[in-house]
Amino acid sequence: MSVNNLLENWAQFRHFHPVDDKPHDPYKWAMSIDLDACTGCNACSVACYAENNLPVVGKEKYQHGHVMHWIRIERYWDESLGVAGGGDFPEQGAQFLPMMCQQCEAAPCETVCPAAATNHTADGLNSQIYNRCVGSRYCSANCPFKVRYFNWYDYPTTDNVWPAEMNQQLNPDVTVRSKGVMEKCTFCVQRLHAAKGTAKNEGRLVHDGDVQTACQQACPTSAITFGNLVDPESKVHKQWQSQQVELDKDAQVKDQKEGGSGLRGYRIFEELRPYPSVMYLERVRESAV
Amino acid sequence: MKDIREDIAWAQINQDVLKSMESPRKLYWVILFFAFAAFCVGVGCEVYQYQTGMGVANKNNPHAWGLYISTFIFWIGMSHSGTLLSAILHLMHADWRKPIFRFAEALTTFSLMTAGLFVMVHLGRLWQFYYSVPYPDERGLWPNFQSPLLWDAMAIFTYLSSSILFLYIGMIPDLAICRDHLHEGWRKKLYTLLSLGWEGTDRQWRNFRVTYLTIACFLIPLAVSVHSIVAADFAMSQQPGWHVTSFPAYFVAGALYSGCSAIITLFIILRYVFKFEEYMTLPILKKTVRLTFAIAMIWTYLNAVEFASVWYSHDQASKDVLIQKVVGPFAPFWWGMIFCGSVVPLMLAFKRFQTNVPVLFVVSLLLNLGMWLERWMIVAPTFSHGYYPWTWDHDQWPGFVQWGMVFASFGWFTMLFMGFCKVFPSVSMYEVKEMVYHRKLHLKNSETAEQGAH
Amino acid sequence: MSQRHLLALFNNFEDAEAAIYELRAADIKGFNFDDLTLKSPIEHHEVESVLGQRSANVQWFSLGGSLLGGLLGFFLISGSQANFYAQMKGGKPIVPFPPNFVLTFEMCVLGGVFITILGFLICAGLPAKRSPLYNAKVSEDQIGVLVKADESAMAKIKGVFLNHQALEIQEEVSK
Numbered sequence: 001m002s003v004n005n006l007l008e009n010w011a012q013f014r015h016f017h018p019v020d021d022k023p024h025d026p027y028k029w030a031m032s033i034d035l036d037a038c039t040g041c042n043a044c045s046v047a048c049y050a051e052n053n054l055p056v057v058g059k060e061k062y063q064h065g066h067v068m069h070w071i072r073i074e075r076y077w078d079e080s081l082g083v084a085g086g087g088d089f090p091e092q093g094a095q096f097l098p099m100m101c102q103q104c105e106a107a108p109c110e111t112v113c114p115a116a117a118t119n120h121t122a123d124g125l126n127s128q129i130y131n132r133c134v135g136s137r138y139c140s141a142n143c144p145f146k147v148r149y150f151n152w153y154d155y156p157t158t159d160n161v162w163p164a165e166m167n168q169q170l171n172p173d174v175t176v177r178s179k180g181v182m183e184k185c186t187f188c189v190q191r192l193h194a195a196k197g198t199a200k201n202e203g204r205l206v207h208d209g210d211v212q213t214a215c216q217q218a219c220p221t222s223a224i225t226f227g228n229l230v231d232p233e234s235k236v237h238k239q240w241q242s243q244q245v246e247l248d249k250d251a252q253v254k255d256q257k258e259g260g261s262g263l264r265g266y267r268i269f270e271e272l273r274p275y276p277s278v279m280y281l282e283r284v285r286e287s288a289v
Numbered sequence: 290m291k292d293i294r295e296d297i298a299w300a301q302i303n304q305d306v307l308k309s310m311e312s313p314r315k316l317y318w319v320i321l322f323f324a325f326a327a328f329c330v331g332v333g334c335e336v337y338q339y340q341t342g343m344g345v346a347n348k349n350n351p352h353a354w355g356l357y358i359s360t361f362i363f364w365i366g367m368s369h370s371g372t373l374l375s376a377i378l379h380l381m382h383a384d385w386r387k388p389i390f391r392f393a394e395a396l397t398t399f400s401l402m403t404a405g406l407f408v409m410v411h412l413g414r415l416w417q418f419y420y421s422v423p424y425p426d427e428r429g430l431w432p433n434f435q436s437p438l439l440w441d442a443m444a445i446f447t448y449l450s451s452s453i454l455f456l457y458i459g460m461i462p463d464l465a466i467c468r469d470h471l472h473e474g475w476r477k478k479l480y481t482l483l484s485l486g487w488e489g490t491d492r493q494w495r496n497f498r499v500t501y502l503t504i505a506c507f508l509i510p511l512a513v514s515v516h517s518i519v520a521a522d523f524a525m526s527q528q529p530g531w532h533v534t535s536f537p538a539y540f541v542a543g544a545l546y547s548g549c550s551a552i553i554t555l556f557i558i559l560r561y562v563f564k565f566e567e568y569m570t571l572p573i574l575k576k577t578v579r580l581t582f583a584i585a586m587i588w589t590y591l592n593a594v595e596f597a598s599v600w601y602s603h604d605q606a607s608k609d610v611l612i613q614k615v616v617g618p619f620a621p622f623w624w625g626m627i628f629c630g631s632v633v634p635l636m637l638a639f640k641r642f643q644t645n646v647p648v649l650f651v652v653s654l655l656l657n658l659g660m661w662l663e664r665w666m667i668v669a670p671t672f673s674h675g676y677y678p679w680t681w682d683h684d685q686w687p688g689f690v691q692w693g694m695v696f697a698s699f700g701w702f703t704m705l706f707m708g709f710c711k712v713f714p715s716v717s718m719y720e721v722k723e724m725v726y727h728r729k730l731h732l733k734n735s736e737t738a739e740q741g742a743h
Numbered sequence: 744m745s746q747r748h749l750l751a752l753f754n755n756f757e758d759a760e761a762a763i764y765e766l767r768a769a770d771i772k773g774f775n776f777d778d779l780t781l782k783s784p785i786e787h788h789e790v791e792s793v794l795g796q797r798s799a800n801v802q803w804f805s806l807g808g809s810l811l812g813g814l815l816g817f818f819l820i821s822g823s824q825a826n827f828y829a830q831m832k833g834g835k836p837i838v839p840f841p842p843n844f845v846l847t848f849e850m851c852v853l854g855g856v857f858i859t860i861l862g863f864l865i866c867a868g869l870p871a872k873r874s875p876l877y878n879a880k881v882s883e884d885q886i887g888v889l890v891k892a893d894e895s896a897m898a899k900i901k902g903v904f905l906n907h908q909a910l911e912i913q914e915e916v917s918k
Contacts, residue, residue, distance in 0.1 A: 006821055017835075114421035144528075486869060503855075511852045
């Protein structure tokens with residue numbers, strides 16, 4: 001049976017994604033984040049905690065590095081501006097970068113999981129199956145972005161994670177995770193699922209704007225754009241296109257031009273070939289304007 | 290100096306070895322007691338960690354791996370010495386291995402069992418470990434065969450079962466001796482069962498020889514593959530400091546190295562505890578020491594190759610990890626590794642230390658400390674200085690639960706190993722007889738030749 | 744005619760060897776040379792030339808076992824990858840060769856070792872019932888020669904053994 005299956009579908013089993021594969025159809029969820037608009041206010045992170053039932057681990061566990069922020073705001077200082085005497089306005093040296101799972105097309109975490117608990121889905125997400133996870137943490141070890149978070153304790157039963165009335169605000173669409181499983185940003189897969197269901201009932205595809213991720217929804221400066229990359233009408237598609245960032249390239253054509261393209265779009269660790277689904281738009285420097 | 294006296298009577302060999310199984314020195318019980326106590330510490334730690342969560346081991350994101358994986362590699366590595374002595378030296382007809390290969394094989398088996406425990410201890414959901422085992426189920430779910438961890442599981446299973454079988458098959462003639470010469474009791478029943486009715490007939494010996502040789506041939510590439518696969522856990526990943534082409538060779542050399550130094554340690558302990566002075570002789574120790582020295586130098590060379598290839602590459606991230614090891618927070622441990630692994634073995638080059646038992650005992654322990662540090666220095670620094678800047682200011686030191694478990698693993702190993710040496714003959718009687726016989730034959734032949742010359 | 748067993752113990756290989764040579768050359772009626780068994784405390788393959796061609800076939804089991812294990816490994820793994828919802832991981836092909844070859848090698852060794860042990864048990868006839876005449880001295884330091892022959896040949900065989908300094912001769916009690 002299995003040998004027959006092997007022989008019949010051989011070609012289907014022997015191609016590399018995304019480089020010699022057809023693009024996802026009809027959905028490929030992707031994001032773009034405008035760092036020029038990001039003020040580092042952390043609203044996205046808070047929204048994510050509320051939407052995805054992230055445990056609030058408390059001061060002590062935070063100090064031990066057990067924090068569970070699926071989306072984290074990283075703060076970098078520009079050495080030439082951000083130190084005292086470095087520039088007229090040292091506070092301008094601060095730069096923020098929201099970091100979450102990049103939903104790679106060829107994710108390094110997927111190949112190494114011994115239990116096949118993390119996989120690539122048909123709509124271009126990097127899925128994590130909590131029930132299947134055995135907690136070897138190899139995925140986290142091999143993630144170049146280090147955006148996977150492990151449940152070091154059994155948070156649902158730990159005191160003060162969701163004290164008394166606070167557990168009333170848990171999102172019923174999202175499970176809580178027990179100790180010993182890995183978790184990470186899902187691009188709010190529960191919302192995607194609901195939107196796809198609604199659209200299907202109405203006999204259409206999901207339109208741009210039908211679905212928002214929690215972080216996108218909460219962002220006061222609309223720095224985060226999310227949508228279906230294969231939909232030519234979507235904002236995210238237009239942004240990627242105008243920035244000339246292509247999903248299945250490990251080096252963009254525009255960057256090979258002499259003197260640069262002047263475009264702001266880039267993906268982190270493109271050269272490691274994980275083919276991330278999140279594009280960042282570089283901050284515009286005052287000196288460059 | 291002779292490896293072994295050729296005028297030991299065969300009956301004497303039986304007697305001496307069987308005596309070790311009945312009346313060892315008092316120290317034996319002391320060792321067993323402390324080993325058991327240490328093991329209990331580990332059981333306590335594991336119960337606590339199992340109940341509370343992996344957080345008590347003081348790991349975090351991104352420091353997802355810690356001492357468990359390092360110590361896992363350490364024990365896997367140690368297991369390679371048994372194969373070196375029993376298979377590689379067997380094929381090379383080095384007959385000085387004969388009095389010491391049995392305990393080396395036991396070392397292989399039990400250190401693999403210890404390593405296997407660390408895989409379990411490391412898992413976040415130990416109770417679901419069978420998800421990573423390929424078993425057919427009605428939902429058609431399979432583990433991920435692409436994962437080096439799964440190769441590990443497969444390689445360890447193959448290696449463990451093969452080395453248990455190899456140890457057992459090689460022991461059948463000795464079990465028959467035990468059956469024939471021990472007093473009535475549960476042990477006699479056990480040996481009768483295990484010796485399978487061996488009588489030393491020509492048919493049995495003939496097939497025994499071919500089997501032993503064949504399995505030795507299987508075990509050598511298997512042992513190499515096992516540690517290459519452990520190296521693949523790191524080399525197949527994308528992380529700086531791990532993604533190194535020379536890792537498989539480096540790991541195999543390190544494995545033989547730590548295995549050989551463990552053999553020296555255990556050689557000295559067994560020799561004293563079981564009064565094996567006649568069999569585990571100083572000339573044999575000297576040969577083992579020389580072998581260890583050679584392997585130590587190979588390891589040092591491969592270490593240097595790794596540093597050089599990182600240093601001259603254009604891979605800035607890998608280079609940063611290397612710099613981090615040399616001058617960062619891990620520097621004391623890294624330099625400790627260099628000292629114990631590359632400088633201390635230079636002592637073995639001096640003839641006067643090669644048979645000095647107290648010096649060798651200390652040196653062999655230091656070598657193993659160095660090898661343990663090496664494994665830690667492979668695993669940990671990459672987590673605190675990976676590709677992503679967010680990891681750079683996160684230092685996380687192993688908590689006491691991790692240290693307790695590492696400590697306990699030595700107790701667990703010693704317990705199993707010492708238990709084995711008391712219940713089963715730790716010196717191969719029939720092989721020592723062969724060795725004595727061949728020496729005698731050789732002596733006789735050379736005497737006849739000499740007479741002929743006159 | 745009924746057959747009986749006879750076990751002679753020798754102090755060293757030379758004596759035993761000489762006795763076996765003589766028995767082989769003597770061509771005693773009622774005694775087949777293949778019914779002679781040498782028992783020794785060590786494995787000494789030079790002695791086996793005395794016994795003539797007696798073969799060991801374990802290596803064929805090894806070959807068969809490793810081929811079987813390897814093939815089983817490869818097809819089991821590739822087949823299950825293809826069946827497992829054809830789940831894509833890390834952009835690699837669903838049936839990737841390098842990992843499968845690693846596992847095929849492991850299965851090859853596993854099959855080889857297991858079947859070799861099986862072959863050893865079959866070829867060496869283990870586990871076996873103890874033969875009617877057995878002396879614990881054989882597992883210590885003496886060489887045993889066990890023969891099975893007709894009653895009529897017993898006296899002659901015994902004579903040969905005694906000629907070569909047999910230390911002890913045990914006879915099966917006749918039924």
